[in-house]
Amino acid sequence: MTRLLRVAAFLALKSIVKGNVGVIILTIFMLILVTMNLLFVPGLINGANASMNTILIKTYSGDIIIGPGGDKTVINHVDDLIAGIESIDGVVAASARNDINAYITFEDERVGRVITGIDPKREKAVFDVAESLIEGRYLDSRDRGQILLGVQLAGADLEDIELYSSSLRHVHAGDKVVVTYSNGLEKQYTVKGIFDTGFIQSDLQAFVTELEFNSVTPNMNNKASSVRVKIEDGTDPDRIIGRIASLRSGLDFQTWDETAGLVESMTESFVLINQILNVVNYLIAGITVFIVTYVDVINRRRQIGIQRAIGIKSHSITISYLIRALFYAIVGLIIGILAFKYVIIPIEARHPFEFPFGPAYLTTKPVYTVRMAFALLVVSLVAAFIPVWRVMRIKILDAIWG
Amino acid sequence: MLEVRNLSKIYGLGEVEVRALDGISFTVADGDMVCIMGKSGSGKSTLLRQLGLLDQPTLGEIILDNEVVTELSEDARAMLRLQYLGYVFQEYALLAELTAHENVYLPGMMLGEKGIDFKGRARDLLELVGLGRRINHYPKELSGGEQQRVAIARSLINNPRIIFADEPCANLDTISSKKVMETLVGLNRDMKVTIIFVSHDPDDKRYARGLIVLSDGKMIKEGSQIQ
Numbered sequence: 001m002t003r004l005l006r007v008a009a010f011l012a013l014k015s016i017v018k019g020n021v022g023v024i025i026l027t028i029f030m031l032i033l034v035t036m037n038l039l040f041v042p043g044l045i046n047g048a049n050a051s052m053n054t055i056l057i058k059t060y061s062g063d064i065i066i067g068p069g070g071d072k073t074v075i076n077h078v079d080d081l082i083a084g085i086e087s088i089d090g091v092v093a094a095s096a097r098n099d100i101n102a103y104i105t106f107e108d109e110r111v112g113r114v115i116t117g118i119d120p121k122r123e124k125a126v127f128d129v130a131e132s133l134i135e136g137r138y139l140d141s142r143d144r145g146q147i148l149l150g151v152q153l154a155g156a157d158l159e160d161i162e163l164y165s166s167s168l169r170h171v172h173a174g175d176k177v178v179v180t181y182s183n184g185l186e187k188q189y190t191v192k193g194i195f196d197t198g199f200i201q202s203d204l205q206a207f208v209t210e211l212e213f214n215s216v217t218p219n220m221n222n223k224a225s226s227v228r229v230k231i232e233d234g235t236d237p238d239r240i241i242g243r244i245a246s247l248r249s250g251l252d253f254q255t256w257d258e259t260a261g262l263v264e265s266m267t268e269s270f271v272l273i274n275q276i277l278n279v280v281n282y283l284i285a286g287i288t289v290f291i292v293t294y295v296d297v298i299n300r301r302r303q304i305g306i307q308r309a310i311g312i313k314s315h316s317i318t319i320s321y322l323i324r325a326l327f328y329a330i331v332g333l334i335i336g337i338l339a340f341k342y343v344i345i346p347i348e349a350r351h352p353f354e355f356p357f358g359p360a361y362l363t364t365k366p367v368y369t370v371r372m373a374f375a376l377l378v379v380s381l382v383a384a385f386i387p388v389w390r391v392m393r394i395k396i397l398d399a400i401w402g
Numbered sequence: 403m404l405e406v407r408n409l410s411k412i413y414g415l416g417e418v419e420v421r422a423l424d425g426i427s428f429t430v431a432d433g434d435m436v437c438i439m440g441k442s443g444s445g446k447s448t449l450l451r452q453l454g455l456l457d458q459p460t461l462g463e464i465i466l467d468n469e470v471v472t473e474l475s476e477d478a479r480a481m482l483r484l485q486y487l488g489y490v491f492q493e494y495a496l497l498a499e500l501t502a503h504e505n506v507y508l509p510g511m512m513l514g515e516k517g518i519d520f521k522g523r524a525r526d527l528l529e530l531v532g533l534g535r536r537i538n539h540y541p542k543e544l545s546g547g548e549q550q551r552v553a554i555a556r557s558l559i560n561n562p563r564i565i566f567a568d569e570p571c572a573n574l575d576t577i578s579s580k581k582v583m584e585t586l587v588g589l590n591r592d593m594k595v596t597i598i599f600v601s602h603d604p605d606d607k608r609y610a611r612g613l614i615v616l617s618d619g620k621m622i623k624e625g626s627q628i629q
Contacts, residue, residue, distance in 0.1 A: 007511050014500055015499055303497055306495045309454075309456055309483070310495075310508070310557075311483045311485075311513070395457070397456055
């Protein structure tokens with residue numbers, strides 16, 4: 001076996017060193033492109049996912065969502081609960097939210113939405129909505145008769161936003177809107193601010209202060225529909241959930257990713273697109289190696305016949321071609337991965353792809369890179385083996401003299 | 403000893419059968435030097451390829467040291483070629499990507515016998531055929547005669563019992579031809595290697611102690627060593 005490999009390595013080395021430099025460079029160049037393409041699409045998807053997940057957590061869900069468990073509709077004694085949660089190591093802040101269905105009317109437009117009562121100070125500690133204002137100002141804890149609207153709800157005369165046609169269209173900060181609550185109460189509000197987080201689900205929200213909310217639904221004092229919790233980076237949410245559950249039983253817990261329905265379906269679509277592109281990329285890699293090897297073995301059929309005639313075993317010759325294919329693939333992979341990491345990623349970081357939810361930065365995951373490299377090596381080996389195997393089946397005399 | 407019994411090679415061309423070799427039988431003793439002659443198309447090269455185990459006959463047997471080798475698998479025949487037989491092709495058949503030295507030691511590397519310095523032996527063999535100063539030249543940098551002598555050196559790398567040479571001087575000028583034939587004669591004389599060569603030049607008979615003459619695939623016996 002050692003002899004087989006030694007002769008194979010010798011033949012492979014000689015054919016690379018003395019082979020056609022142009023063909024070798026072109027083959028490796030193709031494999032570099034394939035490698036970068038195999039890294040680019042998942043890198044972009046990972047970047048977009050990370051961007052989406054961040055914005056989802058920071059503007060919509062928080063890291064952990066606590067709901068009333070069982071058939072309850074509210075969490076009681078929420079102030080005590082929040083104090084307990086914020087004392088847990090790894091928790092940054094917690095904010096109680098109360099929801100009520102309502103219709104919001106402005107001029108001829110009428111939109112049904114959930115109005116959420118919040119403590120603005122706590123919300124600022126959990127969410128970044130306050131940093132996404134495009135008009136007006138954020139709510140203050142003592143505000144009454146004021147409402148904060150997402151841009152997809154207000155419209156703000158921005159006709160190019162995704163849900164403009166189903167929004168209030170022309171609402172700006174300072175305008176008066178009428179809110180008709182599901183309990184029958186109707187009240188006029190001044191729009192204090194409009195926010196645009198770039199994430200559609202977040203920008204459909206409408207907020208009033210806890211003080212205002214309690215005036216509309218007086219029986220909700222010290223109660224909440226949900227509590228949103230922000231935890232420190234790198235903290236295990238399950239550990240925090242366990243700690244909170246030990247503070248009070250009967251609560252319902254969700255992590256941010258369990259609420260990401262839209263994001264998840266987008267991710268699934270991206271993953272499917274990625275898989276399709278990967279198959280195409282592996283085919284391109286395989287066909288490139290196949291063609292190069294096929295043309296080579298056809299051109300060198302006589303030489304292969306001579307090698308066999310002087311006693312070089314078919315296995316050695318076959319392995320020599322596999323080593324060449326591995327050489328192409330490994331060089332292509334190394335250059336492709338380095339170019340992606342040290343050229344493409346830094347350039348993209350300076351000029352990131354802009355998505356509706358914000359910039360997406362290319363990223364690479366070592367596990368994916370290793371898996372991709374392994375798959376590309378296997379594809380190259382199989383692609384090289386087929387033409388060599390066919391030539392090895394030809395009789396020696398036919399190989400030498402045709 | 404090489405023994406050939408009733409050897410036939412039949413090619414099928416559609417419904418037509420072509421008997422390239424027809425019932426050839428002879429014996430070659432160890433250390434002999436035999437010339438196979440005949441007109442073009444008489445079956446000389448076909449016979450040599452059967453003997454060199456590059457092809458399988460349709461009928462008959464080739465017996466090498468009392469062992470029938472015609473029915474062996476491709477791998478086993480490859481091993482026999484590597485260990486016991488050397489083959490010199492009419493068209494030199496060197497590997498273009500390898501130097502003269504590498505061309506010669508490659509089969510030695512494949513056999514890989516322990517304790518054998520095949521690279522040193524390859525150098526010695528190239529010295530033996532008069533190419534000691536050309537060992538690092540590639541085939542395209544050598545003349546036809548030099549390439550053929552490299553091929554002869556290659557055929558010797560694994561100490562073969564028999565060397566088959568298929569019209570080794572067909573593409574060479576007179577001087578180069580003489581050098582190549584004298585090299586083969588020297589090997590036969592000094593190293594006791596059995597040599598069977600094909601030639602269409604009647605003058606080459608003088609180099610051989612035995613002679614096989616073919617005509618239309620059939621053998622005409624000649625020469626004292628041929629029985």
